[in-house]
Each structure stands twice: as structure tokens, then as C-alpha cells.
Amino acid sequence: MGIIKTDKLTFEYIRRDEEGNVEGITCAVDEVDLDIKQGDFIAILGHNGSGKSTLAKHINAILYPTEGTVWVDGMDTQEEKHLWDIRQEAGMVFQNPDNQIIGQVVEEDVGFGPENMGVPTKEIWERVEESLKAVGMYEYRKHSPNKLSGGQKQRVSIAGVIAMHPKCIILDEPTAMLDPNGRKEVIRAVRALNDVEGITVVLITHYMEEIIHADMVYVMDQGHIAMEGTPREIFSRVDELKELRLDVPQVTLLAHELRKKGVNLPEGILTIEEFVEQCLLF
Amino acid sequence: MIRDITLGQYYQADSVIHKLDPRVKLVATLCFIISLFVVDSWVGYVAAAVFLAVMIRLSKVPFRFMVKGMKAIVFILLITVVFNLFLTPGEPLVTVWKFTITEEGLRIAVMMAVRLSFLIVGSSLMTLTTTPNSLTDAMEKLMGPLKYLKVPVHEVAMMMSIALRFIPILLEETDKIMKAQIARGADFESGNLIKKAKAMVPLLVPLFISAFRRANDLAMAMEARCYRGGEHRTKMKPLRYHAADRVAYCVLLLYFAGCVAIRVWL
Structure with missing residues (x-):
């Protein structure tokens, strides 16, 4: 069993009208089976309302399944005695950087998680230092988070999670509110964590460029897992992705269109370099 | 201003x-x-x-x-x-x-x-x-004895430090909403006091909604980072x-x- 495993995970929420009467039941996540290996970089794709955030919140035991089970490192999220262990092992980074920074100074915010866990003072400082260094924000440790850019704030949030020494990090659209530069900064930091520290990463996003380096990609649609495979496999299926209202990277699309017109290019080209290389073969 | x-x-x-x-x-x-x-x-x-x-x-x-x-x-x-x-x-x-x-x-x-x-x-x-955080730490510590009278000292201190942290963010947001409303023809400057107060309504409603949304997000983020009240908590900067x-x-x-x-x- 991998670090994160779900078995027929289903989550329903009840929609109510203004008087509180039940209007209907929406199934946000529908019988999802996942098995994520320790150390993997996983990307979950999907357009708005496809259930990817709801799925993410289950891994951190913020939401509990209506049916099915979620295990994090072998612990069932529905068992209350494991709650705090699960939240420590599966850290979560949210979309809006302003709404998840609690401290008034960068280092205080990073220390918030370890403080809650009851880590001794001296070790908190060690953890804060190493996690700020891991995301390249150490020189900003005395700054106020309000004065940082979006990308920097998000890196602080990531540091705040790493300081809890999690085995995996779930990032719920961490780049959705950032500019292209901030987006690159954050993704670079996340990849470094995965490569250097071996932390399992679950990246939820709708930016295609960010998933190129993932080991495994899951595409969600209406609560189901619609596609799964390596990035190359996923991007070979351009038409299916379009049906799910997802964009593919421009260069992949270009190669796909050229192929349709009879140019002999392989499917699933992911980067510009690769494309150039293939073109030079002619 | x-x-x-x-x-x-x-x-x-x-x-x-x-x-x-x-x-x-x-x-x-x-x-x-x-x-x-x-x-x-x-x-x-x-x-x-x-x-x-x-x-x-x-x-x-x-x-x-x-x-x-x-x-x-x-x-x-x-x-x-x-x-x-x-x-x-x-x-x-x-x-x-x-x-x-x-x-x-x-x-x-x-x-x-x-x-x-x-x-x-x-x-x-x-x-x-x-820093407001250390200020609330100080209050928490100074009022510590009140804990025995069942006063939720830690919770109040935490609320205060969060409120302080969000003051600049909400101010910025007020500014933004104000500009958005002015751009669509809202008038905050002219008229008497009552008129001015009435003009604040379209400012306060979105501000409140956004504040609630932020509070919700923040509570979730805090829980995700193992926050469970004052018990078992250690201090990064003990006084x-x-x-x-x-x-x-x-x-x-x-x-x-x-x-x-x-x-x-x-």
C-alpha cells in the first residue's frame, strides 16, 4: 500500500435552498481509487468543479468520505485518534496565500505548525531555518508577509508545511492566483522538495505546463478519474483532453495538429526542445 | 487615506x-x-x-x-x-x-x-x-492566571493576533472595493453625513462577505496545520x-x- 490510498472514495454534499430544505445531492467525488507511492510527484488535473479540491481535502482529513475509505500512510482518516498524525504527515497548501499565513513575521508563520505539534523550542528554530532554506526564503525570515510577492508568500506557506516534516504535501492550486514568474518560483520549489527531500507531492492544478515533470497524472471530471497515466501518455490524447475542457501546452498542440496534417511527428511532445529535436530529424 | x-x-x-x-x-x-x-x-x-x-x-x-x-x-x-x-x-x-x-x-x-x-x-x-504576535503572547502570559477562572485566554489571544494580522489585508481590500465602486460611478465623497454613511453600504457588504470567506479559508488552513487550541502547544519564541x-x-x-x-x- 502506498503513502496515500483511496478505495471507492465518494463524497456527497447536500444542496439546500434558502429555507434549508434539501434541494438535491451533489456527488463531488465519485468512487475514486488512488494509490500513490512514497516519493512520487503526482498531478491532478481538472476544470473547475471537477472535484479535485474536494479530493485533496480528504487526504488531509478536513473532509471525511461519505462512502469508501482513505488511508494516509496506512492510517484510516476516519479514525479520530489518527487525526493529528495524518495532518502532520500530509501537509496542505491552499490557493490563496493571504488566507493561510497566520504569522505576522515570516519565521513566526513557519513556526506555527511545529508549535501546534508541541515540538520543543530549540527544534522549532532548527526546523524553521531548514524549511525556509529549502524554499529559498531564508533571507526574508524577518519580513512581514504582507510585503512579499504572491510567489514568495506561497513559498512561505510551503515552508510552513515542510516545517512539520510531512511525508507528503498536497498543493491545492497553489499557483492559481500568481503571475507567471511567481508560478515558476513555486513550481521550482515544489520540484526541489520532491527531488532533494523525497517528499511525495500531490499537485492540483489546471496549468498544463506544471505537470510535465510529474510521475503520474490523473485527470478528473465530474468526480470521476477520467484519465490516468504519465504526462506523455496523457498529452498523447489531445482530443480527449479537449473534450474535458482542458488545454494542452501550445507545443504539444502544434505537434498534434501537424501530425493530423500528415507530418510524421510522434504524439505527446511536451517541451519546445523536444519539438525542435524532432523537427531536426527531418 | x-x-x-x-x-x-x-x-x-x-x-x-x-x-x-x-x-x-x-x-x-x-x-x-x-x-x-x-x-x-x-x-x-x-x-x-x-x-x-x-x-x-x-x-x-x-x-x-x-x-x-x-x-x-x-x-x-x-x-x-x-x-x-x-x-x-x-x-x-x-x-x-x-x-x-x-x-x-x-x-x-x-x-x-x-x-x-x-x-x-x-x-x-x-x-x-x-510584532502583534509577541504582543498577544505577552497578553496571554500576563493574563495567564485568569485561565483558572475559565477565561479562554489563549483563544482570545489567538483571535487578537489574527485580527491584527488581517487589518492591513482588509484595508487593502477596502481600498480595492472602493476603487471598483468609484470606477462604476459610486460617490463616497459628496453629500452630508447620512448620505456618506449610506454610500458605505455597497462597500461594507462585499467587504463582509470577503472577510467571512477569508475566515473560513484561514480556519481550514490552521486546522490543516494541526491547530487544536492552546493545549500541548509549545512556543517558538517563549517569553x-x-x-x-x-x-x-x-x-x-x-x-x-x-x-x-x-x-x-x-
């Missing part, structure tokens, strides 16, 4: 005052405020002014930051001055139509103005040199008194004793 309020804004600098234990600063600010009401002679105010000036100098915070905080209370200050000036009975000094300025009125008005501005500058100095803090307490004691002495003997 809305960004000028410095209360709750930390000014980063490396000074003696910044390094003091927040409990010292909290107690000192309280004592300073009390001392302003203890003294009632010009000598006393000069003493308070000197004390404040030395502290500002030591804190290395530019003076304009304190004055910025003052701007917000100019209106209150004016009201106090005007009321005291005209409504205090006593020896008439100048009479204009139905209004009389009395000698006592003038004296009290000036005193109130001095008191209020010192009070604001003094408390701004505290918030400028202390411990150092030599400098003891010296500061002595200085404070001297100042306060001085103020009382001035009151009693002068």
Missing part, C-alpha cells in the same frame, strides 16, 4: 526597544497612559514628553510613522478641544457672540490635546516596535526576561515614581 493608520503595523528595526520583552512594553505603555492622567501640571507633561522622546529616539522608528497614526484621531482631538474650550465654566477670557472661552477651558483643552496625542504616540510606539528587561522595569519605575512625586509635591 485609509492606509495611513499605523496602529497594528510593525516597523522593522534593530533597536533596544525592539528587543525588549513584549510584557515590559505592554506594562510600560499602560503605565505611561496612567501617568498621563496622574500628572496635572506642566512639569509633569514635560517629564512625559521627555520620556516619550527618549523612547522614540531609542526605538529608531522615524517620527513620521507616529504622526501618521495621529492623523486618524485629528477629528476626535478637535471635538475634545472645542468642547473643553467652550463648555468649561470659569473666568471668561474671550467672548465671541454666545461663546465664551474661559481660562480653565483653555487650560483643560490644551491638556486634553496633549494627553490624547501622547497617548496615541505612546501606544503607536508599542505597536510599531512589537523570558533578560537583563535589559530588568533595567527597563527600573527605568519605568523611576519614571512612574517621578510622575507621582510631581503630582504630590508640585
Whole structure:
């Protein structure tokens, strides 16, 4: 069993009208089976309302399944005695950087998680230092988070999670509110964590460029897992992705269109370099 | 205009005052405020002014930051001055139509103005040199004994520190909403007080909604980071008194004793 495993995970929420009467039941996540290996970089794709955030919140035991089970490192999220262990092992980074920074100074915010866990003072400082260094924000440790850019704030949030020494990090659209530069900064930091520290990463996003380096990609649609495979496999299926209202990277699309017109290019080209290389073969 | 309020804004600098234990600063600010009401002679105010000036100098915070905080209370200050000036009975000094300025009125008005501005500058100095987090830490620690009376000290402290953290964010947001509404033809400037208050409604509604949304997100983020109230919690920066803090307490004691002495003997 991998670090994160779900078995027929289903989550329903009840929609109510203004008087509180039940209007209907929406199934946000529908019988999802996942098995994520320790150390993997996983990307979950999907357009708005496809259930990817709801799925993410289950891994951190913020939401509990209506049916099915979620295990994090072998612990069932529905068992209350494991709650705090699960939240420590599966850290979560949210979309809006302003709404998840609690401290008034960068280092205080990073220390918030370890403080809650009851880590001794001296070790908190060690953890804060190493996690700020891991995301390249150490020189900003005395700054106020309000004065940082979006990308920097998000890196602080990531540091705040790493300081809890999690085995995996779930990032719920961490780049959705950032500019292209901030987006690159954050993704670079996340990849470094995965490569250097071996932390399992679950990246939820709708930016295609960010998933190129993932080991495994899951595409969600209406609560189901619609596609799964390596990035190359996923991007070979351009038409299916379009049906799910997802964009593919421009260069992949270009190669796909050229192929349709009879140019002999392989499917699933992911980067510009690769494309150039293939073109030079002619 | 809305960004000028410095209360709750930390000014980063490396000074003696910044390094003091927040409990010292909290107690000192309280004592300073009390001392302003203890003294009632010009000598006393000069003493308070000197004390404040030395502290500002030591804190290395530019003076304009304190004055910025003052701007917000100019209106209150004016009201106090005007009321005291005209409504205090006593020896008439100048009479204009139905209004009389009395000698006592003038004296009290000036005193109130001095008191209020010192009070604001003094408390701004505290918030400028202390991170709100350590300030609430200090409160939590000072009020610790109340825990035995079932007062939720930690929870209140946490709420305060979060409120303080969100002040600049919500101010920024107010500014943004205001601009968005102005761009669509809303008028916040003209009209009388009632009209102006009514104009605030389209500003407050989106602000409240967004504040609730932020609160919801924040609560989730805190839970995700294992927050479960004050129990089992350790401190990253536990409060411990150092030599400098003891010296500061002595200085404070001297100042306060001085103020009382001035009151009693002068």
C-alpha cells in the first residue's frame, strides 16, 4: 500500500435552498481509487468543479468520505485518534496565500505548525531555518508577509508545511492566483522538495505546463478519474483532453495538429526542445 | 487615506526597544497612559514628553510613522478641544457672540490635546516596535492566571493576533472595493453625513462577505496545520526576561515614581 490510498472514495454534499430544505445531492467525488507511492510527484488535473479540491481535502482529513475509505500512510482518516498524525504527515497548501499565513513575521508563520505539534523550542528554530532554506526564503525570515510577492508568500506557506516534516504535501492550486514568474518560483520549489527531500507531492492544478515533470497524472471530471497515466501518455490524447475542457501546452498542440496534417511527428511532445529535436530529424 | 493608520503595523528595526520583552512594553505603555492622567501640571507633561522622546529616539522608528497614526484621531482631538474650550465654566477670557472661552477651558483643552496625542504616540510606539504576535503572547502570559477562572485566554489571544494580522489585508481590500465602486460611478465623497454613511453600504457588504470567506479559508488552513487550541502547544519564541528587561522595569519605575512625586509635591 502506498503513502496515500483511496478505495471507492465518494463524497456527497447536500444542496439546500434558502429555507434549508434539501434541494438535491451533489456527488463531488465519485468512487475514486488512488494509490500513490512514497516519493512520487503526482498531478491532478481538472476544470473547475471537477472535484479535485474536494479530493485533496480528504487526504488531509478536513473532509471525511461519505462512502469508501482513505488511508494516509496506512492510517484510516476516519479514525479520530489518527487525526493529528495524518495532518502532520500530509501537509496542505491552499490557493490563496493571504488566507493561510497566520504569522505576522515570516519565521513566526513557519513556526506555527511545529508549535501546534508541541515540538520543543530549540527544534522549532532548527526546523524553521531548514524549511525556509529549502524554499529559498531564508533571507526574508524577518519580513512581514504582507510585503512579499504572491510567489514568495506561497513559498512561505510551503515552508510552513515542510516545517512539520510531512511525508507528503498536497498543493491545492497553489499557483492559481500568481503571475507567471511567481508560478515558476513555486513550481521550482515544489520540484526541489520532491527531488532533494523525497517528499511525495500531490499537485492540483489546471496549468498544463506544471505537470510535465510529474510521475503520474490523473485527470478528473465530474468526480470521476477520467484519465490516468504519465504526462506523455496523457498529452498523447489531445482530443480527449479537449473534450474535458482542458488545454494542452501550445507545443504539444502544434505537434498534434501537424501530425493530423500528415507530418510524421510522434504524439505527446511536451517541451519546445523536444519539438525542435524532432523537427531536426527531418 | 485609509492606509495611513499605523496602529497594528510593525516597523522593522534593530533597536533596544525592539528587543525588549513584549510584557515590559505592554506594562510600560499602560503605565505611561496612567501617568498621563496622574500628572496635572506642566512639569509633569514635560517629564512625559521627555520620556516619550527618549523612547522614540531609542526605538529608531522615524517620527513620521507616529504622526501618521495621529492623523486618524485629528477629528476626535478637535471635538475634545472645542468642547473643553467652550463648555468649561470659569473666568471668561474671550467672548465671541454666545461663546465664551474661559481660562480653565483653555487650560483643560490644551491638556486634553496633549494627553490624547501622547497617548496615541505612546501606544503607536508599542505597536510599531512589537510584532502583534509577541504582543498577544505577552497578553496571554500576563493574563495567564485568569485561565483558572475559565477565561479562554489563549483563544482570545489567538483571535487578537489574527485580527491584527488581517487589518492591513482588509484595508487593502477596502481600498480595492472602493476603487471598483468609484470606477462604476459610486460617490463616497459628496453629500452630508447620512448620505456618506449610506454610500458605505455597497462597500461594507462585499467587504463582509470577503472577510467571512477569508475566515473560513484561514480556519481550514490552521486546522490543516494541526491547530487544536492552546493545549500541548509549545512556543517558538517563549517569553523570558533578560537583563535589559530588568533595567527597563527600573527605568519605568523611576519614571512612574517621578510622575507621582510631581503630582504630590508640585
